Amino acid sequence: MKESNVQMNPNELVQFLKKSPSEFTRNDIVRFCEQNGIEMINFRYVAEDGRLKTLNFVITSKEHLETILTNGERVDGSSLFSFIEAGSSDLYVVPRYRTAFINPFAEVPTLDILCSFYNNEGKPLESDPGYVLRKASEEFTRQTGYNFKALGELEYYIISPKEDAFPGVDQKGYHASEPFAKFEFIRNEALRLIAKAGGCIKYGHSEVGCFSDEDMYYEQQEIEFLPTSVEEAAEQMILAKWILRMLGYRYGVDISYAPKITVGKAGSGMHFHMMLEKDGKNLTAENGKLSDLAKKMIAGILSSADALTAFGNTIPTSYLRLVPHQEAPTNVCWGDRNRSVVIRVPLGWSGAGNMIQDANPQDKSESRKGESKQTFEFRVPDGSADIYLTLAGLVVTALKGLQMPDALEVAQKLYVDVNIFKPEFKDKLATLEQLPVSCYESAEALDNKRAIFENNHIFPQGLIQSRIEKLKSYNDKGLSEKLYGKHDEIKKLVDQFIHVG
Template sequence: MKNSEILMNPNSLVRFLKKSPSEFTKEDIIHFCEENEIEMINLRYVAEDGKLKTLNFIISSKDHLNTILADGERVDGSNMFSFIDAGSSDLYVIPPRYRTAFVNPFVETPTLEILCSFYDNEGKPPLESAPGYVLSKADEEFTRQTGATFKTLGELEYYVISQKEDLYPPGLDQRGYHASEPFAKFEDLRVEAMRLIAQAGGKIKYAHSEVGCFTNGDKYYEQHEIEFLPTPVEEAAEQLIIAKWIVRMLGFRYGVDISFAPKITVGKAGSGLHFHMLAEKDGKNLMVENGVLSPPMARKMIAGILDAGDAVTAFGNSIPTSYLRLVPPHQEAPTNICWGDRNRSVVVRVPLGWIGDQNMTRDANPDDGSVDEVRPSKQTFEYRVADGSADIYLTVASLIVSALHGINMPNALESAESLYVDASIFKPENKEKLDQLRQLPASCWESAEVLAQKRAIFEENEIFPAGMIDSRIATLKAFDDKGMSEKLYGKNDEIGELVESYIHVA
């Protein structure tokens, strides 16, 4: 890690240890705790509900700290995962991921946080059905088959819900996109969240206010988004998990509600959790070839994700209100299984990626010769279906598996070509053609049915355990929400009650 990168890194451990988080060791963590008078350490981990769990430790000695970091602790797995029986439920939580260490910014007592992995009751590494391990297996299989690194980034959307105030009213309903303070009331919360996420190791691209902005009675609703930079998939998932915790903690401190729920009320923009993807080898972005989206790699990956994308909803859209966002009127959320350039109503979107005219910066800064430097391609493609109810580990794992499925599909390029659409497809005169496209599931029940049909894609190479697929299908069907959208149509009070019951999902 270059000295300039260390000096500018917001993570205090990086600056103190003068090394990249990927190089952190147990001895490094102990040294940091000694020199910075750290009094507590928290082991953190994510269970089936997607929320961060905590074990608190007061450090009593160097030997005690060493034991915590080396051995972890045991927990009751039956209260973590529905598929673990209470009769034999002990699990270990072990902190091998020292790269995730960061100082807790919310407590007066100097405290260090570390994410952990689950191991089974025989100490076998790791717990086969742990979502983090499933993601690790998918990541390794992608690299084994392609020789490339799968990278992803998340777009974390959320609402701030507060009491309505009359000072600087926000203006037009659903027109909050990139609004600035004072018309965006919670820009300060978002900026503080960015700062704290970066200190915790998150690599942020940017953040802004989003479309959703409205009042309802005495409540004010304001939508925001924090977007990350592409990183290896396990790091990307960890960043999102920590970011959600930090944003919620700030909301708690500010006295406002934070919601990542897919639907917040009737007729208003919902919140998605979009994932951008790329494959990289030897520092080269494989999504681009000769200045255009790569036919042999990117298009095959897209074809696979479209083929399995309706089943991916089983991991990325896990509650009934997810499907209130995925039906018209949908405020840009997708409903038809297709892909396109820059189109926000498709399952997979290819955003602008600086693969066109390279002269923009030079034109804007004609006297600055440094703008002529060659930069790596930023081109990605984006899966736009998932939302805040997603199991982040399993959703990313399912996207990797689906991309591999596409790479191995004999007819992948033909499939990608047949499912490509431009913006005109959504015009009324093209309704017949639009109706020929497959639809995303309209309920948890339908999502479970599709997963059951396509489970072999996810179970291939033993990445998703069969028992996990069985459990996911049973969990989704237990909502008994088949035909829910039709049953609730026009019943705004009932929809409101349903939305409120899932306001703090995942």
Template sequence: MNTKYTELAQNELVKYLQKPSSEFTCEDIIKFIEANGIEMVNFRYAAEDGKLKTLNFVINNKEYLETILCQGERVDGSSLFSFIEAGSSDLYVIPKYRTAFVDPFAEVPTLNLICSFYNSEGQPLESSPEYMLRKAVDTFKQETGYTFKALGELEYYVITDDEKFYPGVDQKGYHASTPYAKWEMLRVEALSLIAKAGGLVKYGHSEVGCFVKDGIYYEQQEIEFLPTPIEDAAEQLIVAKWIIRMLGYKYGVTISFAPKITVGKAGSGLHVHMMLEKDGKNQMVSESKLSDTAKKMIAGILDIADALTAFGNTIPTSYLRLVPHQEAPTNICWGDRNRSVLVRVPLGGIGTENMVKDANPNGAPLKLNRDSKQTVEFRAPDGSADIYLLMTGLVVGSLHGLQMENALEKAENLYVGCNIFRDENKHILEKLDQLPASCWESADRLKAKREVFEKYGIFTKGLIDNKIKILKSHNDAKLSEVLYGKEEQIAALVDKYLHVM
């Protein structure tokens, strides 16, 4: 028994089985079901729209339970993915035991498992975003020897009738507390349920966005996770979005992960932090400074960052968020602790022991033998992101950087140590390439750089073609210019995309 993983675990299976979820077996799942009176099993899987789908099973007997856990079930792939034709649409969904968690919303005791897709020959579905991420992780490990970890920052709005009692201050909601933040209790419940579902939660807080418009109250929240293998990071974000929406349904409020609610107010992003490990040691630092490995990784991501918007910014309102002076990136560059850049290097916990001693002069802090917490943060994506494909793209970009001959030179040239939007830095701003300004432009950038994504066979040609087609279908070239000053049209567009991925 490894108490490091089980002592304070929130997931009921981890607590009962006394092992980390990565070690769950079919026998473990059956043991838990039998001992805990589980009556139903749900297979969950993300389709092309990014939302969790559900297949319900009533447990009739042990033989049937063993069958579904070991053989999965057949589904209609053409109803889940637009690129699958109806004539050859049968797919299998196979449960991943490590993802098992008790459904917190089910009326009868129910176990949820996230699934992978397989084709009629029993092979992983090549065009499945989930499988592409797995291929990317395996390729990255083989090529570099590094383990790729990530975490997401999930921002969303709670939308209700106007809250006049203890009103919040417009655009001053950052870290507000109840009673000025009205929906802290929903966030706290979400934190608890996400942890019980296996999510590694770092913290939650209210965000900047707080305003009233046309008698409707908007309050922004954020939940941030801890670093974990990137496949797990992707799936805990998908599950977390489902849980938060379910709580909105429970409380009768609207939850939106949309990138932009209205012009002039804070939009919601989906920032992704990344780190590389080898033999359990963080490779992002060397001698207390950002390592060359990290800089090469950043260079590779920046080199394809414009094309990455095809997976991280997938709807027209994504590009209403990516505008200057809104703490959202518009230019392809990186810097330290700088929120005007595309890739930010946040504080990494260096020197905190001295701060703790200063704050607690009468009590010596614990002597923690911990590695650096340093990550790098990609700030462009938003709630419309196809999470599996976004994460896959970030792995591909990082590998691209580690293999680029001029990666360190590129990183040096794209580093900015200032606020690039200040007048005195205009000469720096003018030298930087910009992110796309529409889905149409994003599709063009993806088409131009598709070779990087298709290298090693990670992204399939068909998926890239399909993604370009979908982005172009929005027909939103120069949308910001067309909509400028037209509030009713902007409101209609926001409403259309209020419930994104």
């Protein structure tokens, strides 16, 4: 790893060990703990509810530390997952060294490490969402020779007692600055701590959602990451959610990833950008335009967009967000720079000219042209998403698209370059399939297309069945219509899921 990259890397382990996290070994971790006075180790792992769990260890000797890092530990799998394979009630959690970071909230020097689940035979737990994503990524590369990279956008609300000074403008919070955005300081602290924990951050900003009621103030914010492997993309999103919640707890405010806070106000999504890479080259764009490879992937994802909601939109209030005219998708289509479609192709600096010299005519240094930054964005999921399974589903359906003989024709048919909700485009709108409008419909869509996800043994049959049964258990078919205009009942439902994910 280049010395300059080490010096500017905020992860203390990278600075000390002078190597990339992907190169971390057990001996590296032991040496870091010895020379930095680490007193505790926390094993971290994600259960079915999407939240980080913790197993604490006090280090009593070097031998004790080496044993922990070598063997992992035993946990009760039946308390972590509603569905696990027979004979897997007891599970092993085994640390992944590359994920190690200093816990920024611990009272004594503490090292946290993310873990993987293994069964009684020492094999990866088939139903572990992290392993499902790993299998999907490996199968994608095995069949195509390409690497699937992703980045997430994490939207959330900060909820606090109402303040009268410098009130924000209702639904006009996009990129607002302090003092009109009251909690920029929490976001900035989160950005710093996420980076120290290994997250590769693109930026953070205030989002559209901003409103008050009689007593409370609601401010929406967003943190977006940089492209990386799908496994690392999932990990940094999960750590970011935990860090933000910890900061909220410390500062006495609520952090909510709920898809909808109230009707008529911006909901919070969890968008995922994707790109295709080989030998360090972005294959998502070709000659300044979206490549045919990317269009095929888009076709595959759109062909199963309804079923993907089973992983990305998992609670009844998810479907209060997926309504027309709210910059959230409802119809299965894609387009350029269009925020009401399922998949959006954002600006990618292709053909934009040398803007930096125009902005800085005094700078005569040679312009630097980097690799293409082009991505395409899946805009359906929200904060209730199982991050691992949602990304795994995107990988699986993108692979299907690359193998569909009519993928380019499907992509062309589903492309829109207009505001599809304008009256003059009602005929085009009528030709497009709609996303599910309830958890129950989402479960039905997954049941109809489960073979796509179970192919190559990526998603275990039992996991799919468990997901279907969970979604149907909400019994929310037609719920949006039943709740229309009933604000007290909507608030009760929103409050039930305010701390989802």
